[in-house]
Structures are given as structure tokens and as C-alpha cells.
Amino acid sequence: MNRQSRALLSLLLIGVIVAVGWRSCADQEESAGEIVVSDVSTRGGTLTTSLRSEPRTFNRLVDANFPVDLFSILTGAKLIRVNRATRAIEAGLAERWTASPDNLTHTLTLRDGVQWSDGAPFSAADVVFTFQAAYDLKSQTVLASALRVNGQPLKVTAPDARTVVVTFPATFGPGIAILDHLPILPKHKLQAALDAGTFRQAMGVTTPPSELAVLGPFMLRSYLPGQRFVFDRNPRYWKKDAAGIQLPYADQVVLEIVPDQNAELVRLQAGQIDLQQQQIRPEDIATLKPAIDQGRVRLVEIGVADNPDLLFFNLRTPYWQKDPRREWILTKEFRKAISHAVDREAYANTVYLGAGVPIWGPITPGNKEWFSPNVQRYGHSLDRAREILGQLGLTNRDADEWLEDKNNAEARFTVLTYRGNSSLDRGSAVLRDALKAVGVAVDVVPLEQGTVIQRMFKGDFEAIMFFFSPTSLDPSMNPDFWLSSGSAHIWNIGQEKPATAWEKEIDDLILQMTAQADPAERKRLFDQVQGIFADNLPAIYFVAPRLQMAVSNRVGGLEPAISRPQLLWNVEKITVQGQAAR
Amino acid sequence: MGRYLIRRLGFALLLIFVVSSASLLLTRLAPGDFATDQTFGVDPAVRERLRAELGLDRPFASQYLSWLGGVVRLDFGQSWLYSRPVSTLIGERAINTAMLATAALLLATLIGVPLGVYSGTRRRGPGRWLVRAISVIGISVPPLIGSLLLVFVAARTGWFPVGGMTSSAGLDQTWAQWLADLARHLPVPALALGIPLAASLERLQSQAIESASREPFVAASRARGLERAQALWRHAWPVSLRPVLGLYGVMIGTLFSGSFVVEVVTSWPGLGRLMFDALKARDLFLVAGCAATGALFLAIGTLIADLLLAWSDPRVRAGESA
Numbered sequence: 001m002n003r004q005s006r007a008l009l010s011l012l013l014i015g016v017i018v019a020v021g022w023r024s025c026a027d028q029e030e031s032a033g034e035i036v037v038s039d040v041s042t043r044g045g046t047l048t049t050s051l052r053s054e055p056r057t058f059n060r061l062v063d064a065n066f067p068v069d070l071f072s073i074l075t076g077a078k079l080i081r082v083n084r085a086t087r088a089i090e091a092g093l094a095e096r097w098t099a100s101p102d103n104l105t106h107t108l109t110l111r112d113g114v115q116w117s118d119g120a121p122f123s124a125a126d127v128v129f130t131f132q133a134a135y136d137l138k139s140q141t142v143l144a145s146a147l148r149v150n151g152q153p154l155k156v157t158a159p160d161a162r163t164v165v166v167t168f169p170a171t172f173g174p175g176i177a178i179l180d181h182l183p184i185l186p187k188h189k190l191q192a193a194l195d196a197g198t199f200r201q202a203m204g205v206t207t208p209p210s211e212l213a214v215l216g217p218f219m220l221r222s223y224l225p226g227q228r229f230v231f232d233r234n235p236r237y238w239k240k241d242a243a244g245i246q247l248p249y250a251d252q253v254v255l256e257i258v259p260d261q262n263a264e265l266v267r268l269q270a271g272q273i274d275l276q277q278q279q280i281r282p283e284d285i286a287t288l289k290p291a292i293d294q295g296r297v298r299l300v301e302i303g304v305a306d307n308p309d310l311l312f313f314n315l316r317t318p319y320w321q322k323d324p325r326r327e328w329i330l331t332k333e334f335r336k337a338i339s340h341a342v343d344r345e346a347y348a349n350t351v352y353l354g355a356g357v358p359i360w361g362p363i364t365p366g367n368k369e370w371f372s373p374n375v376q377r378y379g380h381s382l383d384r385a386r387e388i389l390g391q392l393g394l395t396n397r398d399a400d401e402w403l404e405d406k407n408n409a410e411a412r413f414t415v416l417t418y419r420g421n422s423s424l425d426r427g428s429a430v431l432r433d434a435l436k437a438v439g440v441a442v443d444v445v446p447l448e449q450g451t452v453i454q455r456m457f458k459g460d461f462e463a464i465m466f467f468f469s470p471t472s473l474d475p476s477m478n479p480d481f482w483l484s485s486g487s488a489h490i491w492n493i494g495q496e497k498p499a500t501a502w503e504k505e506i507d508d509l510i511l512q513m514t515a516q517a518d519p520a521e522r523k524r525l526f527d528q529v530q531g532i533f534a535d536n537l538p539a540i541y542f543v544a545p546r547l548q549m550a551v552s553n554r555v556g557g558l559e560p561a562i563s564r565p566q567l568l569w570n571v572e573k574i575t576v577q578g579q580a581a582r
Numbered sequence: 583m584g585r586y587l588i589r590r591l592g593f594a595l596l597l598i599f600v601v602s603s604a605s606l607l608l609t610r611l612a613p614g615d616f617a618t619d620q621t622f623g624v625d626p627a628v629r630e631r632l633r634a635e636l637g638l639d640r641p642f643a644s645q646y647l648s649w650l651g652g653v654v655r656l657d658f659g660q661s662w663l664y665s666r667p668v669s670t671l672i673g674e675r676a677i678n679t680a681m682l683a684t685a686a687l688l689l690a691t692l693i694g695v696p697l698g699v700y701s702g703t704r705r706r707g708p709g710r711w712l713v714r715a716i717s718v719i720g721i722s723v724p725p726l727i728g729s730l731l732l733v734f735v736a737a738r739t740g741w742f743p744v745g746g747m748t749s750s751a752g753l754d755q756t757w758a759q760w761l762a763d764l765a766r767h768l769p770v771p772a773l774a775l776g777i778p779l780a781a782s783l784e785r786l787q788s789q790a791i792e793s794a795s796r797e798p799f800v801a802a803s804r805a806r807g808l809e810r811a812q813a814l815w816r817h818a819w820p821v822s823l824r825p826v827l828g829l830y831g832v833m834i835g836t837l838f839s840g841s842f843v844v845e846v847v848t849s850w851p852g853l854g855r856l857m858f859d860a861l862k863a864r865d866l867f868l869v870a871g872c873a874a875t876g877a878l879f880l881a882i883g884t885l886i887a888d889l890l891l892a893w894s895d896p897r898v899r900a901g902e903s904a
Contacts (some may be wrong), residue, residue: 049751056662144628201825204665205666224669226678228746230750256849257849258745259846259859260857263847266744267737267744269737270744272743282863448613454613
């Protein structure tokens with residue numbers, strides 16, 4: 001046998017070894033399909049999940065980004081909690097509460113015997129301190145505005161160690177649900193920082209875990225930057241389940257930092273993480289099918305998303321002052337023509353592979369409490385769209401395929417959108433094709449997220465297609481979007497006084513519903529708001545995706561909710577069985 | 583030699599200064615900024631306060647000069663994204679990248695150079711064509727596809743972890759266990775980085791040794807009675823190393839400054855991923871710090887390549903033109 005023959009034989013042998021190895025691994029995977037996991041609540045185990053980016057701080061009062069919020073959910077506790085699945089208010093650190101007849105004063109009784117993870121007793125002084133910190137002018141916390149009613153702070157006093165009295169400056173519709181924003185912080189650890197004016201720097205990411213006193217179900221054990229967070233169960237956690245078992249059920253939570261969604265998916269398939277932090281993309285479901293068929297992974301229905309993609313025009317009139325298109329591009333009729341031109345069923349099929357529901361406003365069916373099915377709908381009709389455009393003076397005046405107005409300006413506009421987002425990529429393509437069919441040209445410009453947001457704040461755009469998440473499902477807690485003066489009133493941010501009559505009307509109704517305690521009346525007022533919104537279409541909504549999350553079958557006790565974190569919001573009741581792959 | 587080293591050091595300092603300053607300027611000039619990204623939907627007063635706190639309300643020249651003043655004192659500023667000193671972050675991540683780069687470099691060298699010598703010294707036969715075909719594929723596959731493919735294979739077979747640098751069990755491990763854990767996590771990213779480099783080395787080495795083996799001094803050594811293999815390894819191979827070592831300089835610089843594609847896909851906490859995150863978030867000082875580190879590694883890589891070249895080729899030491 002010569003040298004070349006030996007080399008070829010060696011290659012063949014290597015090929016056989018690889019094939020056998022592959023086969024044996026495939027066999028192992030098939031046997032893994034026999035694992036049966038029940039949802040029986042059991043103590044112990046490690047829940048491994050992923051996180052795309054790292055927090056800048058561990059202090060939820062000074063940062064509102066998701067990683068900090070998640071850290072706060074894992075380690076923090078609040079006086080009361082809004083159950084994200086049922087929307088009911090649940091007791092937290094406050095075991096009971098009463099309201100005065102005028103709904104202005106709420107007296108909360110704190111649980112007895114609660115301790116911080118370092119053994120220090122929890123008391124009403126911690127609550128008062130947390131409010132002081134939240135409103136501290138030097139600290140400029142991100143929660144300061146969310147904890148105000150009519151621009152005024154709440155007044156918080158502690159008559160004794162177990163009683164907290166919260167006084168509202170005016171009647172506030174959501175009531176004590178406002179306290180769901182605020183994780184309570186340890187006075188004994190942070191008072192010095194607040195006094196020294198360094199509260200913003202306190203609880204930084206370099207703080208040793210032993211210095212972080214917490215009241216939540218888990219406490220930080222280690223943080224390896226760029227790699228992972230490991231949380232151990234807090235042995236002093238105060239909550240028990242109905243059977244009297246102390247929560248949390250899991251012994252440990254590991255947050256692996258995985259910046260790429262594809263890599264996250266592969267880790268889930270390989271059993272190295274138990275669940276993702278974001279909904280699965282429709283196109284990834286086919287990839288997961290083998291793991292689902294083998295019973296290693298399952299899809300959990302979350303509901304209809306509350307943050308659908310939307311299209312809005314720049315409604316600041318000065319921006320269009322010298323533009324010949326201003327006569328038609330700023331009109332609500334033009335926006336209605338767009339809404340008629342887009343086939344929402346086709347949009348759902350193309351963008352979400354069928355997993356989406358048509359919508360006509362910012363409140364989706366996922367927000368069951370506030371969704372109104374009776375708003376004006378713009379059914380798919382190219383004829384109706386052409387008719388409206390014709391009424392606006394847009395007709396085809398030359399040989400090309402586009403409409404022109406009486407000044408011969410082409411019916412064309414530019415849409416900015418986020419680069420690299422698959423649903424926005426496909427959605428903007430559907431929009432472009434739909435409007436092309438009625439003679440309106442759309443130039444889609446994908447940009448980095450920060451650039452789009454900056455141009456939106458500056459008012460330097462014609463139209464934007466993007467998505468954003470409301471801070472709360474209760475519209476009274478999202479005044480920045482609804483009120484014309486709001487910083488998230490995206491089509492015309494921060495108006496000194498309402499630019500249009502319908503915006504004034506919405507402002508008045510939102511203020512009325514915010515000051516109204518009766519839930520039925522609040523809903524009636526907000527239905528009116530949704531009606532005005534649908535009639536004027538400052539933002540056009542097409543389809544809201546149905547959310548699904550992929551979860552390892554090791555995991556039980558999940559209560560899905562549409563707000564982030566959709567599964568981990570109730571982390572204390574999540575159970576895990578068996579070992580994850582390493 | 584001393585003057586040569588001083589000249590190279592001066593060049594390295596100039597390179598670092600230019601690269602970091604340019605990256606700072608370009609990141610600042612790009613639309614959007616860190617404060618805007620972080621505060622969507624938040625009270626505008628909070629956004630303005632954050633902008634002032636980060637110095638984004640100051641003119642670029644003033645911000646640049648104060649950063650430069652810090653750099654002179656070896657203070658590279660604070661990362662806005664991580665709220666930690668840039669130098670600490672870079673130090674941590676540079677070690678992780680260095681481990682990965684060393685593994686990839688060793689892998690590329692151990693595979694690429696011998697295969698290059700093999701294919702360059704065979705005139706005929708399927709082996710030469712097979713190696714060449716594999717190399718062409720290795721060079722042609724983009725790092726993103728290569729790393730995704732390797733991650734897929736790791737997930738499918740379970741032979742290696744699909745991502746990360748260590749496992750979460752690492753907290754209670756001894757040093758030996760930690761090293762074994764690290765060794766289990768290295769193959770996927772190291773192969774993703776090493777395979778294209780091995781393929782490039784193979785191609786370069788193959789052509790270089792083919793050319794060197796035709797030199798008269800190789801024929802002369804054969805005429806003096808040396809075996810073919812001895813003549814090749816002792817005389818042709820050192821001479822053929824010149825273009826290969828030239829590539830090494832670039833390889834060291836590129837590998838040690840981190841590959842963001844491979845590091846993102848395999849969740850390796852290295853410099854490439856840090857730079858990517860910094861750019862996405864418009865974290866000015868971190869971008870500048872990462873760029874400066876990349877430039878430093880490139881300068882060091884080139885210097886090492888020059889020194890190796892001088893060591894391997896007597897004509898370079900003697901100052902002859904090759």
C-alpha cells in the first residue's frame with residue numbers, strides 16, 4: 001500500500017468515525033425524547049436562562065432598561081404587585097391596605113418579621129427612604145416621574161415600623177397600582193450614599209454581592225462580566241406558597257449573557273438554557289421542531305403582543321412648511337388611504353408567518369382590560385384608497401406609475417426604520433408594495449436604532465416605522481404617549497399646548513380617566529380616546545403578533561404574561577427538574 | 583537593532599493615537615448618542631441630565647481634550663454602558679481574547695503550515711488537490727457562516743458546549759477543573775477563527791515552499807547528498823517562511839484585537855464583542871479604548887513578525903534583499 005492509498009484510507013476511516021459519532025449522538029437525542037416532566041411544584045434545581053445585554057447598574061431607580069428591571073424582579077420586592085397574568089393587585093411586602101373614602105389616602109400594613117437577605121429587619125423606614133431616594137433631585141431617578149400624580153409627588157409617612165401611609169395629591173385612577181413601579185431599597189445600606197449625593201453611583205455593577213441586601217426571592221452570588229449572573233435562593237425570602245412551602249422553588253437562577261438571538265436558539269436546542277427572554281421569531285419555530293417533537297422543548301402561548309409595529313408621520317407642521325407635499329401628507333385622509341391600502345391578513349402572513357392578528361389602534365387584544373373592539377376599522381380596499389387619494393388631488397399626471405399632486409410633486413415619502421429587525425424589514429416591504437399598488441412611493445431607510453430615536457426626538461423625519469413597549473398596560477400610567485405634552489407622543493413630541501383639537505380632546509379625556517376611581521367609567525372614557533385615535537390615525541397599526549416562547553420541558557409553574565419579562569415575572573414559582581446540559 | 587525598536591515603538595504610539603482619536607471622533611459624529619438610546623420614553627429632563635453628566639452637551643474638542651488629558655495619565659475614562667473604568671474592562675476582555683487567539687493561532691499554525699509544506703512539495707497526486715480544495719473552501723466560508731456551522735455541529739453532536747467561556751458550575755471549581763472546563767469551551771470558537779487562518783497559511787506556505795524548492799541552493803544541497811526531505815526542511819522551508827511570517831503580523835493583530843462575529847456567535851466574552859457592544863451603544867471612551875487596544879496588538883504583531891523573520895531568514899539579518 002503506497003502513501004497516497006494510506007492517506008485515502010485514513011480519510012475514509014475518519015469519515016466513518018464521524019458518521020458513527022453523529023449517529024450515536026442522534027440516538028442519545030431520541031432517547032432524550034422519553035423524558036416526561038410534570039408541573040408538580042418541587043423545590044430545588046437550577047433555572048438557566050439568557051440575557052442579551054448586561055445592566056449598567058443594579059439600581060432600578062436610576063435605570064429603566066430591561067436587564068436592570070430583570071435584576072430587580074429577581075432580587076427585589078415591592079409593597080404590592082400587579083399580577084402580570086391576571087392584572088389583579090396582590091399583596092407584597094404590604095400584607096393588607098385600606099383606602100380613605102376619597103381614595104386619597106392609603107394605609108398599608110407591612111408584613112411582620114420580614115428580613116433583608118443580610119439579616120437586617122425590614123421596616124416602614126425602608127419604604128420612606130425608598131420614596132425619598134426616588135424623588136431626590138440630585139439623584140434624578142427614572143422613577144421620579146412615574147411616581148407622580150398630576151406632576152406632584154406622593155406623600156409617604158411611617159407612623160410606626162409596620163405602617164406606611166401614602167397620600168395622593170389628587171384622585172388617581174390606577175390607585176395603589178402605582179406602587180408596583182417601586183422596588184424597596186435597604187436604608188441601612190444606601191442612606192449614606194443618598195446623604196452624600198452619590199445615590200446614582202450606589203449599587204453599581206462592581207458592588208460585591210455581599211453588599212447587596214435584598215428582599216426578593218433570589219440574591220446575587222456572582223457576576224462574571226460578559227459571561228453570566230448566578231443567583232442563589234434567598235433563604236430569608238418572606239413568601240410561601242398555599243401549602244406553606246417557602247418560595248422560591250428553584251435553588252438557583254443563572255442568566256447566561258448571550259448577545260445573539262441565533263446563538264440563544266442553538267443553546268436552547270442543545271439544552272444549555274431553559275428559556276429565552278424574548279418571544280421566538282416565527283421563522284425559528286421550524287428550527288425548533290425536532291426538539292419539540294422529541295419532547296425536550298415546548299412552545300408556550302403568551303398572548304397577543306402589546307408592542308406592535310406602527311407607522312407614523314411627522315405631524316410637526318414647521319417641518320413641512322416649505323414642502324409642497326404638506327397639503328396632503330399631513331391630512332388624516334392620507335393616513336386613512338394608507339390604512340385601507342394595506343392588507344392586514346397578508347401582512348400577518350408575510351411578517352409573522354400567520355401568527356398575528358389585525359389591529360386598528362395602539363391597544364391590542366392582548367391588553368384585555370383596555371382593548372376596545374369597537375373602534376373604526378379600515379378594511380383592505382385598494383379602490384377606497386385610490387378614491388381617497390384622488391380626493392386629495394393625487395392623480396397620475398405623467399407616464400410613470402406614481403401619483404402626483406397639483407404642484408406635480410410625486411406622492412412619495414421616506415420611512416425610517418430599525419436596521420436588522422426581521423419583522424420591520426418584512427413589514428416595511430409589505431407597506432412599500434401595498435402603497436405601490438395605489439401609486440404612492442415609499443423609500444424605506446433602515447438605520448441604527450439610536451439614530452432613528454434621535455431623529456424622532458429632533459423631529460427630523462418624514463415617517464417612522466418601529467415598535468416600542470408601553471411602560472404599563474394601564475393607559476393612565478403611560479401619559480407620555482397619550483398626552484400632547486408627553487415625551488413619547490411620538491408624532492409630535494412635547495407640545496406646549498395641543499396642536500390639534502383632537503389632541504386636546506384626548507388630553508382632556510386621559511386626565512379625566514386618570515382622576516377617576518371608578519373602573520367602568522375609566523374604561524368608558526378610554527374607549528372614547530381609542531375612538532378619537534382611530535379616527536385621526538396619528539399612528540397606523542397593522543398587525544400585532546401572537547407571542548410564543550420556547551421553554552425547556554424541565555421547566556414548570558409558568559404563568560405567561562404579555563409584558564416583559566413574560567415568564568420570569570413570577571420567578572419564585574417556577575420549578576425545574578433534572579439537570580441542564582453544560 | 584535598538585534604533586529599529588525605538589522607531590517601531592514610535593510608530594506603534596502614533597498608530598494608537600491616530601486610531602483611537604479617529605474612532606472617538608467618528609463615533610461622536612455618527613447620528614444618535616448614548617443618552618438618547620438609553621432614555622426613550624423617559625422624562626426629557628432626565629435625558630438632558632444624563633447628556634450633561636456624560637459630557638455630550640460639550641463641544642467635541644473640549645470632550646476630546648479632557649479624554650486625552652486622562653489618557654496621558656493612563657486613565658482611559660469610564661465606560662457609559664458598563665459604568666466601569668475602560669481600562670479594567672479592556673484588561674478583563676483582553677485576557678479572554680488572548681486565550682482564544684493563542685489557541686486559534688496554534689491551531690492555524692499546526693494545521694496550515696505542515697499541510698502547506700505537504701501540498702507545496704507534491705507535484706502530483708490526489709492529496710495535493712484535496713488539501714488545496716479544502717483550503718479554498720476554508721478561505722471562502724465567511725467567519726459568520728463558519729462559526730454558525732460549528733455551533734450547529736456542537737449542538738447537534740453535544741461534543742462541545744455551544745457557547746460561553748466556562749460553565750456556570752465554575753464557581754466551585756478548582757484551577758485544574760476550571761482549565762478543563764475552559765478547554766471544553768475553546769474548540770468551537772478556536773476552530774471558527776483558526777480554520778480560515780489555517781487555510782490561508784496553507785495556501786501561502788504551499789506557494790512559498792514550491793517556489794523555494796526550485797532555488798539553486800536546494801538543488802545544490804541535494805547534489806551534496808542530502809535527502810529530499812532534509813533539503814526541504816533545512817534549506818527551502820526557512821526561506822519560504824518569509825511571506826508566511828509577513829501574514830503572521832496581521833494575524834496576531836487581528837486575532838488579539840478580537841473577532842466580534844465569532845465572539846458574538848459563540849458568546850465568548852472578548853474584546854471583539856466588547857467593541858461591538860460599545861459601538862452599538864455609542865459608548866465613546868470604550869470604543870476609543872478598544873480601537874487603541876486593537877492598534878496596539880497590530881503593532882505588536884507586526885513587530886513580532888519582523889523579529890521572527892529576522893530570526894528565520896539569515897538574508898534579512900544580513901540586510902540583503904530577498
